[in-house]
Amino acid sequence: MIHFGTGGWRAVIADEFTKANIRLLIAGLCSLMHKEGHDGAEICVGYDRRFLSKESAHWAAxxxxxxxxxxxxxxxxxxxxxxxxxxxxxxxxxxxxxxxxHNPAIYNGIKVFTAGGRDADRTVTDKIEAEIAQINPDTIKSMDYDAAVAAGVITEHNPTNEYIDSILSAIDVEAIKNAQLRIALDPMYGVSQTSLSMILMTCRCDLEIIHDRRDTLFGGKLPAPNEDTLGPLAAVVMDRWRCDLGIATDGDADRLGVIDDQGQFVHPNKLLVLLYYYLVKYRGWQGPCVRNNSTTVLLDRVAAGLGQNCYEVPVGFKWMSAKMTETDAIIGGESSGGLAVRGHISGKDGIYAAALLVEMLAVTGKKLSALYREIEAQYGALRYAEASFTMTPARKPALQQYLFEQHACPEFENVDHISREDGCKVYFTDGSWVICRFSGTEPLLRMAAEAETDEKAQSYIQTWKAFLSL
Structure with a gap:
């Protein structure tokens, strides 16, 4: 069964991610495009470094x-x-x-983008699923790949330089050149190495790159740039190079992870706050910001202090992109490391975000830690906690019904209100919060909390764990 989650359709290879299902999904998309009057249109098809990605892209084409x-x-x-x-x-x-x-190596999937380069929203993916339900797999049309290339129906391209040039035109190249920064890169065996290294070398940065070859098993680790996976990058930053910054991207380069000059992991919440602060305070941009419901409310404080608004949306970048367009927001981001910036694409881009971070260091002449202390001195400090729990197919339906149909929730004190728009989020009277929701991309139950102390944030997580006997 093909079902789109918050980040497209993902499934285990050879289980549900099969040639038959790929053909079925694309036939459904083609049927929708026909109904929308796009017959004969040019459609972009790309792929990452995962097992069967290239072959799957060709089957789709x-x-x-x-x-x-x-x-x-x-x-x-x-x-x-x-x-x-x-x-x-x-x-x-x-x-x-x-x-x-960023899913484990046994997964693959397909993301769908709509006009303007946006993540397909729920309205579009629901339509694709409806079209799929009407298709007889035995009647799906196709044209041999090589024959289609020979006939000029399928065309092959390498637009990497166009993409790189667009990013270089959007950053202060001269400032970065003058700063003479040392940067460590970790593409995590994914697809960012060519673009990101070319951008930074054009800016005359000294680079040390690890994990840049193709490995469909991602070195036996999750291709997600987080505190648990970036130990090797931290070691490079702190080695004889003593780098100014360590940058990692996930498997398809839409998410970012960062190690500071002290070898410490910088949480994506901090990166989002830093970049918004930089764009308004140092670049002079004006406009609101957008975050999802699992991301720091320090962003709200910073926005208010700068005379702007911050908008909250459900998890899933399709919601982020839509709200950014609606409000003409400067930046939108999530606690998992994805962010988008006005004037680029209407979706998250770890490569562009990395380039902006490097520019921020060059223009301000400050380290990440110093810049964040500057923000906390003005707007206060918040502490963030998170946890994830694997959900088996046998357990998830019952728990889902208990939480989101029976509206079960722990009896917290000092509750301001509760939202069930995306999971169950409890807002407290002092501005702290906790959320419990199912991942839309992995078989996980996720929890996140934020408060003025680590102990308080962790207590919210522990209360949920005890309530659900996890």
Whole structure:
């Protein structure tokens, strides 16, 4: 069964991620595009470095060609933001990326993008699922890949330079050159290495790169840049190089992870606050910001202090992109490391975010830790806690019903209000909060909390754990 989550369709390879299901999904997309009047349109097709990604992209292109569309195939593994960039710049109605982003190596998937290079929202994915339900797999049309290339129906391209140039035009290259920064990069065996290293070398940064080859098992680790996975990058930063910054991106390069000059992991909450503060305070930009419901409310404080608004949306970057467009927000971000910036693409881009962070160090002449202390001195400090719990297929339905249909919730004190828009989020009268929700991309139950002390934030998590006997 094909069902889109918060980050597209993802499934275990050879279980539900199969050639038959890929063809079925693309046939459903083609049917929707036909109904929307996009017959014969150019459609971007890209892929990451995962097992079967290239082959899957070709299977998808074959079906598109069979239905009369013109697949614009990126002919090498590339960052997901690059596909979104091409959908936007070439005014395509749709595009796809074969990727499972930061999921474990046994997964693969497909992300769908709409006009403007946006993540397909629930309205679109519901329509695709409805079209899929009407399709007979035995009648799906297709055209042999090589034959379609020979006939000019499928075209192959390498638009990497266009994407790189767009980012270079959006950052202060001269300031970065003058700063002579040392940067350590960890693509986590994913697709950011070419674009990000070219951008930073153009800015005359000294680079040390690890984990840059293709490894479909991602070194036996999760291709997600977090505190648990970035030990090797921290070691490089603190080695004889003594780097100014360590940068990591997830498997498809839409998420960012950072190690500061002291070898410490910088939580994505802090990166989001830092970049918004920098863009308003140092670049002079004006506008609100957007965060999801699992992300720090320190961003709200900073926005208010700068005379701006901060908007909260459910988890899933499709909601983030829509709210950013609606409010003309400067930046939108999430606690998992994804963020988008106005004027680039309408989705998260770890490569562009990394380039902006490097610019921030160069322009301010300050270390990340010093900049964050500057923010906390003005707006106060908050402490964040999070936890994840694996959910078996046998247990999830009952727990889901208990939490979100029976509206079960611990009896917290000093509750201001409770939201069930996306999971169960409890807001407290002192501004602290805790959320419990199911992941839309992995079989996990996630919890996050924020308060003025570590102990208080952790107590909220522990209360939920005890309540659910986890």
């Amino acid at each position: 074959e079906v598109m060609a069979g239905y009369g569309f013109r697949p614009y195939v990126i002919n090498r593994s590339s960052p997901t933001p690059l596909m979104m960039f091409m959908v936007k710049t070439r005014a395509m109605p749709y595009g796809i990326a074969v990727t499972a982003s």
